[in-house]
Amino acid sequence: MKTQIEPFKIKSVEPIAMTTREQREQYLKEASYNAFALRSDHVTIDLLTDSGTTAMSSKQWAALMDGDEAYAGSVSYYKFEDEVRKITGFKYIMPTHQGRAAEKVLFTALGVKDKFIPNNTHFDTTRGNIEFNNGNAVDLLNEAGKHPEMIADFKGNMDVEKLEAFIKEKGAENIPIVMVTVTNNGGGGQPVSMQNIKDVRKVCDKYGLPLYLDCCRFAENCYFIKQREKGYENKTVLEIAQELFSYADGATMSCKKDGMSNSGGFLATNDEKVAEKAQTVLIVTEGFLTYGGLTRRDLEALAVGFREVMDENYLRYRIGQVEYLGKKLSDAGIQIVQPTGGHGVFIDARDFLSHIPSTQFPAQALCNEIYLESGVRTVEIGSLMFGPNTMMELVRLAIPRRVYTQNHMDYVAEACIEVYKRRNSVKGLKLVWEAPILRHFTAKLAPMD
Numbered sequence: 001m002k003t004q005i006e007p008f009k010i011k012s013v014e015p016i017a018m019t020t021r022e023q024r025e026q027y028l029k030e031a032s033y034n035a036f037a038l039r040s041d042h043v044t045i046d047l048l049t050d051s052g053t054t055a056m057s058s059k060q061w062a063a064l065m066d067g068d069e070a071y072a073g074s075v076s077y078y079k080f081e082d083e084v085r086k087i088t089g090f091k092y093i094m095p096t097h098q099g100r101a102a103e104k105v106l107f108t109a110l111g112v113k114d115k116f117i118p119n120n121t122h123f124d125t126t127r128g129n130i131e132f133n134n135g136n137a138v139d140l141l142n143e144a145g146k147h148p149e150m151i152a153d154f155k156g157n158m159d160v161e162k163l164e165a166f167i168k169e170k171g172a173e174n175i176p177i178v179m180v181t182v183t184n185n186g187g188g189g190q191p192v193s194m195q196n197i198k199d200v201r202k203v204c205d206k207y208g209l210p211l212y213l214d215c216c217r218f219a220e221n222c223y224f225i226k227q228r229e230k231g232y233e234n235k236t237v238l239e240i241a242q243e244l245f246s247y248a249d250g251a252t253m254s255c256k257k258d259g260m261s262n263s264g265g266f267l268a269t270n271d272e273k274v275a276e277k278a279q280t281v282l283i284v285t286e287g288f289l290t291y292g293g294l295t296r297r298d299l300e301a302l303a304v305g306f307r308e309v310m311d312e313n314y315l316r317y318r319i320g321q322v323e324y325l326g327k328k329l330s331d332a333g334i335q336i337v338q339p340t341g342g343h344g345v346f347i348d349a350r351d352f353l354s355h356i357p358s359t360q361f362p363a364q365a366l367c368n369e370i371y372l373e374s375g376v377r378t379v380e381i382g383s384l385m386f387g388p389n390t391m392m393e394l395v396r397l398a399i400p401r402r403v404y405t406q407n408h409m410d411y412v413a414e415a416c417i418e419v420y421k422r423r424n425s426v427k428g429l430k431l432v433w434e435a436p437i438l439r440h441f442t443a444k445l446a447p448m449d
């Protein structure tokens, strides 16, 4: 059988907005040409993010009713902790309301002022939290990962040689931790190989540095390892995940991704001293140790979600759906980050709109044009997000988990292809207003004359 079917049936449906081109022109203008400011009922298919947009299963909805809303010692926390420990093996597991809260707690506990934190590619909030604490976030991605058109199995890998050179240059005493993000969101949802994690671990051991994973999409990463890395084809995703985490000293996670739920995160560590400090920060800024700012029923949904995300029928469909959309676009001549990664298709806007210079935000211009064409909302990962020195100009079509069908994907592909046909008429944008940090969320733009 060639057709890959969604491995679920639909029990509850939610209508989506159908809009006209004239309406969308008005909505986008009102949003100052920034899709973050669009109302979601003005969006037909929302590919802004795969974060917190998951459709929960009937078992997760049922689990919500079991939420034990005790402030301290909630049974729901212990269910959540058991699942996270089964996968990661970490000693101290602190829930947070989402990933960036775990980052804030970790970097506050570590004290990163004037220090350096290397990563394959920091996600924007990770970078934001380091910089907010007056530290320096450093990206050390392998070379293949920087070239959208280049085909390689593990384009999320850290450049291990660069990492070692960097540690020698700055001094291990100025590097509180090394991080690796799985999968590498900023670089196209590309996976990191087990070998790369082992190599990073070796360097960390040599210089006495702890290794932390940003593990939002660990299950997708482990599925790629199973598909692509020798020696893992017969292991379960759980076994692969357990090995992956065994090389790390801790992790931050936004559970809004591979936790298969709409909120949540955690910080985990094996280091008692870090845990002690982090627990204090957690209590002061997030909530008590057994809820970290979440309703306890959310911890129930996560405990179920962690089991469901490692189901290989699900992962085959998940990665297959992203691949399906990517193939439709690349067959039409649109350059995307190749091969497709875990959670979305990333269009190379530098290639798509080669007549628009980086100073005029080509990826943002493309997001807007896709919205005008179809009501599909996407997100810019380029010069608006990262500034003029951005590595790539990408438009991310992030696919929410278990939400959209193959017909929706066909519609998205048609919209992108229509814009591609008239790409030469698309104009760049100018910045009208920006915030001092994480400007892409709230920036106001206007079309070039």
Ligand code: F0G
Residues within 6 Å of the ligand: 048, 049, 050, 051, 098, 099, 100, 101, 123, 125, 126, 181, 185, 214, 216, 253, 254, 255, 256, 264, 265
């Ligand atoms: N790390 C990575 C790799 C992420 O992709 C995200 C969120 C975070 C950390 C922060 O987690 O949102 O729960 O606070 N990524 C979302 C996205 C927002 O659209 O890619 P959060």
